[in-house]
Amino acid sequence: MWIRFKRDRTGVISAYVVLFFFLIGLLAPVISKLYGKDPYTVYADERPELFDSAGVPVQPNGGISGEFWFGLEPGNGYDVFTKLLYGIRTSLMISVAVTLATVLTGILLGVTAGYLGGKADYWISRVIDFLLAFPAQLFFIASMPVVVSLFVSPRDETPVYVRVVALILVQWFLGWMSLGRILRGTTLALREREFIEAAKVSGAPPGRIIRKEILPNVVTPILVQGTYMLPNFVTAEAGLSFLGVGIVEPTPDWGQMFAKASTELVMQNDITYMFFPGISMIVFIVAFNLLGDSVRDAFDPKTAR
Amino acid sequence: MTEDLVLPAPREAATDATDAPGEPLLVVEKLVKHFPVKGGFPIRRTVGQVQAVDGIDLTVHVGESFGLVGESGCGKSTTGRLITKLLEPTGGSISYRGKDITHATRRQLAPIRSEIQMIFQDPYSSLNPRQTVGKIISGPMEINGLEPEGGHEKRVRELLEIVGLNPEHYNRFPHEFSGGQRQRIGVARALALEPKLIVADEPVSALDVSIQAQVVNLLQKVQQELGIAFLFIAHDLAVVRHFSQRVAVMYLGKVIEVGDRDSIYTRPRHPYTHALLSAVPEVNVGGEDTEDGEDVPQRERIRLAGDVPSPISPPSGCRFRTRCWKAQDKCAAEEPPLIQISGNHAGHLTACHFPEEPTIEARDEDIVLDPALVALEESDD
Numbered sequence: 119m120w121i122r123f124k125r126d127r128t129g130v131i132s133a134y135v136v137l138f139f140f141l142i143g144l145l146a147p148v149i150s151k152l153y154g155k156d157p158y159t160v161y162a163d164e165r166p167e168l169f170d171s172a173g174v175p176v177q178p179n180g181g182i183s184g185e186f187w188f189g190l191e192p193g194n195g196y197d198v199f200t201k202l203l204y205g206i207r208t209s210l211m212i213s214v215a216v217t218l219a220t221v222l223t224g225i226l227l228g229v230t231a232g233y234l235g236g237k238a239d240y241w242i243s244r245v246i247d248f249l250l251a252f253p254a255q256l257f258f259i260a261s262m263p264v265v266v267s268l269f270v271s272p273r274d275e276t277p278v279y280v281r282v283v284a285l286i287l288v289q290w291f292l293g294w295m296s297l298g299r300i301l302r303g304t305t306l307a308l309r310e311r312e313f314i315e316a317a318k319v320s321g322a323p324p325g326r327i328i329r330k331e332i333l334p335n336v337v338t339p340i341l342v343q344g345t346y347m348l349p350n351f352v353t354a355e356a357g358l359s360f361l362g363v364g365i366v367e368p369t370p371d372w373g374q375m376f377a378k379a380s381t382e383l384v385m386q387n388d389i390t391y392m393f394f395p396g397i398s399m400i401v402f403i404v405a406f407n408l409l410g411d412s413v414r415d416a417f418d419p420k421t422a423r
Numbered sequence: 424m425t426e427d428l429v430l431p432a433p434r435e436a437a438t439d440a441t442d443a444p445g446e447p448l449l450v451v452e453k454l455v456k457h458f459p460v461k462g463g464f465p466i467r468r469t470v471g472q473v474q475a476v477d478g479i480d481l482t483v484h485v486g487e488s489f490g491l492v493g494e495s496g497c498g499k500s501t502t503g504r505l506i507t508k509l510l511e512p513t514g515g516s517i518s519y520r521g522k523d524i525t526h527a528t529r530r531q532l533a534p535i536r537s538e539i540q541m542i543f544q545d546p547y548s549s550l551n552p553r554q555t556v557g558k559i560i561s562g563p564m565e566i567n568g569l570e571p572e573g574g575h576e577k578r579v580r581e582l583l584e585i586v587g588l589n590p591e592h593y594n595r596f597p598h599e600f601s602g603g604q605r606q607r608i609g610v611a612r613a614l615a616l617e618p619k620l621i622v623a624d625e626p627v628s629a630l631d632v633s634i635q636a637q638v639v640n641l642l643q644k645v646q647q648e649l650g651i652a653f654l655f656i657a658h659d660l661a662v663v664r665h666f667s668q669r670v671a672v673m674y675l676g677k678v679i680e681v682g683d684r685d686s687i688y689t690r691p692r693h694p695y696t697h698a699l700l701s702a703v704p705e706v707n708v709g710g711e712d713t714e715d716g717e718d719v720p721q722r723e724r725i726r727l728a729g730d731v732p733s734p735i736s737p738p739s740g741c742r743f744r745t746r747c748w749k750a751q752d753k754c755a756a757e758e759p760p761l762i763q764i765s766g767n768h769a770g771h772l773t774a775c776h777f778p779e780e781p782t783i784e785a786r787d788e789d790i791v792l793d794p795a796l797v798a799l800e801e802s803d804d
């Protein structure tokens with residue numbers, strides 16, 4: 119299986135790309151320290167000579183120079199390079215957290231439903247059906263402010279961590295069902311297998327059967343589904359931040375950079391600004407989806423390419 | 424499979440009086456299992472009952488090999504699963520060494536769990552594909568807190584040797600083995616707990632014919648040398664012939680005839696047993712008859728028509744009457760009791776109002792109830 123994966127060139131390359139992004143996210147503080155800037159410095163105040171009266175960088179291409187590799191953000195004049203690094207960091211952290219939460223929930227509810235069957239299965243399946251019927255995007259947008267207001271009163275300043283937690287909660291709430299449903303099905307099929315009965319005959323308690331007999335057999339769907347879900351969560355998070363219900367200034371965020379890029383000031387004066395977050399996200403999502411395909415192929419040799 | 428098995432000395436001496444051969448080990452009385460059939464919309468409710476097992480009595484003695492035979496769907500596996508407590512009986516009772524275990528919970532069962540083990544039908548689904556052979560066989564020991572001398576690994580290697588596998592295969596995964604080898608692993612797993620009773624649910628019917636004999640021989644060896652009682656489930660009489668000392672024949676959830684091997688194979692009384700016997704390939708009849716100095720007589724031919732009726736609504740009275748050539752009104756009205764018919768040996772019980780002659784020799788006229796077969800034969804002439 120590992121060997122099959124290694125033979126898949128696309129898979130290996132996309133794995134490296136994905137790894138690269140995660141390293142960037144992880145090492146963002148180190149990189150920006152070496153680079154000598156941070157994403158919070160308002161260069162419009164610090165170095166006003168770089169901007170014109172409207173706040174647009176004077177130099178061409180959004181102020182790209184040896185000093186500011188990816189240029190400066192019109193308006194406040196943040197450094198785009200560090201901002202992107204930290205933006206990737208925020209987005210990936212949130213998405214990984216959502217993926218972990220959904221995978222855990224999916225395992226818990228899916229395997230429970232499949233293994234116990236009967237009433238538990240009936241109700242868990244109905245909940246899954248119900249949640250799947252929700253219009254996800256609409257729900258995200260509508261519920262974000264609601265969830266945030268559960269933590270802080272609307273009059274107060276919303277701390278960043280509350281927004282992060284809310285983003286994770288909202289996406290988790292509508293994210294676990296597909297995996298849960300798949301695991302329910304697999305467990306249901308596994309339960310009928312005779313090795314489960316063999317374990318029962320030798321007196322294994324249900325906990326042991328789930329841990330030792332069922333879970334090792336559902337690792338494949340979990341990994342495959344997990345690699346499909348993560349990029350989706352990245353785009354969803356970006357979408358929310360783009361719409362202004364996710365992460366907001368000054369906290370750097372991948373999606374929120376798009377929001378910035380589409381404001382009138384930036385749109386009209388600085389097309390290059392869109393370039394960096396755009397390209398990087400496309401590369402990341404494409405690589406991750408290709409990786410997902412390769413993982414599935416490696417685990418399941420029957421599906422043809 | 425000719426080499427002698429190296430068997431470890433029995434761990435505990437048979438001090439218990441109930442361990443003596445011939446004592447009843449497992450007693451099953453009026454065992455019933457009905458599966459509800461769900462249907463209806465929008466509210467699912469029970470619309471019927473699959474009467475998979477409907478009041479059977481069985482006794483398996485210490486060290487005995489007992490065969491349970493019947494067509495597909497007659498409730499053999501269900502019986503086996505009830506005895507190993509994989510299913511909860513609807514009614515009746517199961518007692519093991521005098522202890523009632525009919526409704527025992529997993530915890531209550533713990534002390535005797537290791538004594539009743541099971542070998543499964545499908546060697547491809549009975550081994551966890553993600554566990555090594557070592558893990559598969561030592562798992563039951565771990566669960567039951569068995570600490571064999573020299574550790575689990577040594578014991579597993581020992582067991583692998585007993586079932587005729589290379590002990591060096593300890594770290595391999597099931598997919599590296601053939602069907603027959605997998606079934607041997609299953610046998611080793613069942614032996615790991617040193618059981619007193621093994622329920623073997625069609626242990627060879629998924630295997631190649633050439634391998635079946637090997638595995639049956641292995642089971643026989645294990646049965647005789649370790650003194651383990653076997654409940655051997657099979658769908659034809661050929662497989663259990665050399666293996667079982669006593670045989671019960673099931674039809675649609677009921678035992679219709681039970682007796683020692685000779686009674687069933689040479690002096691059957693129930694029409695269904697006759698039909699089953701005539702389906703046994705002639706080649707392996709040999710054995711007993713010729714040793715007795717008799718000629719091998721031409722055997723009767725019986726070909727049944729139709730399918731086994733649905734266990735959801737079995738026929739009234741005798742369940743075999745829809746396919747029986749001797750059926751009369753009484754058969755529909757009254758259920759024949761499982762009794763010793765005059766002329767039968769002790770312990771040979773038959774459930775039939777109008778039993779057949781105790782012979783399997785050819786009749787004047789073959790019984791061919793299948794219209795398609797009749798047409799075929801007529802065109803042959």
Ligand SMILES: Nc1ncnc2c1ncn2[C@@H]1O[C@H](COP(=O)(O)OP(=O)(O)OP(=O)(O)O)[C@@H](O)[C@H]1O
Pocket residue numbers: 458459473474475493494495496497498499500501502658734
């Ligand atoms: N879990 C279940 N739910 C509903 N019906 C069942 C269940 N298990 C078995 N049955 C039904 O009970 C009847 C007896 O099944 P069983 O598996 O005991 O037959 P069998 O004699 O072992 O047949 P085979 O030779 O095919 O293994 C069948 O009609 C089957 O459809």
Ligand code: SF4
Pocket residue numbers: 693694695741742743744745747748749750751754759774775776777778
């Ligand atoms: S009781 Fe009647 S129907 Fe049943 S087997 Fe005997 S003769 Fe046939």
Ligand SMILES: [Mg+2]
Pocket residue numbers: 499500501624625
């Ligand atoms: Mg069966």
